[in-house]
Amino acid sequence: MPNAAAPAPKAFHAAYSLDAFPDALKGGVVGIGNFDGVHRGHQSVLERVQEEAGKLGVPGYVMTFEPHPRAVFTPQKLLFRLTPPHAKAEIVRAFGLDGLLVLPFDASFALREASDFVERILVKRLGIVHAVTGYDFHFGRARAGTPDYLRQSGEKHGFGVSIVDRVHDEGGETISSSRIREALTAGEITLANALLGYRWFAEGTVRDGDKRGRTIGYPTANIALDPDCTLAHGIYAVRTVIDGVLHDGVANFGRRPTFDNGAPLLEVHVFDFSGDLYGKTLKVSFVSFLRSEEKFDSVEALVAQMDRDSEEARAAIASLAPLSPLDLALYDIPLAG
Template sequence: MLIVRQIDDLPAELRGGAVTIGNFDGVHRGHARLVERLRMRAQDVGGPAIVFTFDPHPVRLLRPEQCPPPLTWTERKAELLARLGVDGVVAYPTSRALLGLSARQFFDQIVVEKLAAKAMVEGPNFYFGRSREGNVSLLGEFTAAAGMTLDVVASAEEQGQMISSSRIRNLIGDQGDVAAAGAMLTAPYRLRGIVTHGAGRGATIGFPTANLEGIDTLLPAHGVYAGVGWRGDKSWPAAINIGPNPTFGESTAKLEAHLIGCNESLYGQPMELDFLDRLRDVRRFDTTVELTDQVSQDIASAQRIAAQLAPPPPFREGR
């Protein structure tokens, strides 16, 4: 599976296939439905199944104050799409020039000239071109005139409501319900960061933690979570705390993960964390003994949950 960031010299094996265009943030079950149809059309036309996405999200350029934190970074997005059977991902650098193209120009220059698409697959709420002037109706006119097929795939639903990246973002960031979000995603919610030195208080009470900073995706709501920590292809069950430490009078929120069974020094190293379930709220304990008893319970719960749900290792570009 190829990740391409420039399409001026697009490899021949990524041209002449079926294309779907969108942000694909989180790669949820609605996206999976699109990709399933995309693969069918790619087989029909004898070409590759290609996802064209934007890096960064167009809203970050147009209305940065309204741009929410993403659910996935580009390599993670490509990994999830590859697992669904996509042959290539074009992560096109978003620019003012790209966003200034009219719907007609975008279709002609990107879809026809650069991608040489023979089929397109989109959802019913797809918009393209300057100021979102193009919709699936207009796209249908363009594709028909160009001799392409266009499939419009109905949105996936969960409990009677449409699955969307914004709905998943609300579950994770506002409610901390990573299990419900995970049921709509195609894999557990994952973030990444760099392990830094913390106060070292966890080690003094018998539960050393890896403190993560530099997180570039959505941070779940404050709480204690069961998850899995990844360093390269190594993994450990993890009890993850997001928020302040009120027991010790700390008010600054942070992310710290106790990696069960990990004896390695991880300072300065990148790490990825999967979030499997929310265990409890962050709260103040009257004594250190009460705190350690609760943390022991959290660790046991996290280990049990992680044993039941074993996500695959992180994607490494070029692997």
């Protein structure tokens, strides 16, 4: 797991094409997969990458694909992305690996033969000495690149291969991105965070709003999440990073039925903060689900409920403890106040 006590952060390399792949990562150990969520199951792959890279004295990094292959194979179905590329990079870096390589994925890439992927990309371009994947990872045309195929390819081309088995939660169920999406859609933030091993977060740029919150004593930073986000509409205890400082708050994600019932929007009220946030990019982590969004008969009734929500959010945040070393590394920054 990541070493939060490291004296200084090491260089991290994020490349978004093969052409941009840095020489600093060549000859390393690569973990290959979609890694949407970089959840506890994925982290077992990252741990093996870290272990093998340490033994061999070479860089350890992650290779992933963008867009998610499911978006290419079934474009008619919206896919709730848990971690877009920039979020993956942030998590992989906090974990303690050396880099992230994101390969553009399209129909032509999907038709690439498994042997071509191994020989042209893994061997010739990346020069890997070891590959790590999960038990269910397949690659190449018609998913011919099975774990066994990768092992055989490693024997042929001279690189090691580790296949990591499925990881179960405390109840014996397999940890998966699908389970986490379902939990977030149901408002089960505690479950989602437990499966992730860190608190799920979203990032976005604060946009100009109608400034209604200021008039009722609850100014908010408004962020439009991705259209494919199916997070449950409701009120959440949250934490957000502003200019490198961690702040507590309460947020509403939904359509604001008391006012306009408009497009879904994340509205974050930052406790004890005054300042201009327009145009800033905020990272908002979700601590707990407080209640579902509802319509109130009056603004006064809404404000009274928001007062109660704020008290509950403060109490939830006050009792927080890191979920894991990774969770601590992601938020190892100064706390406001």
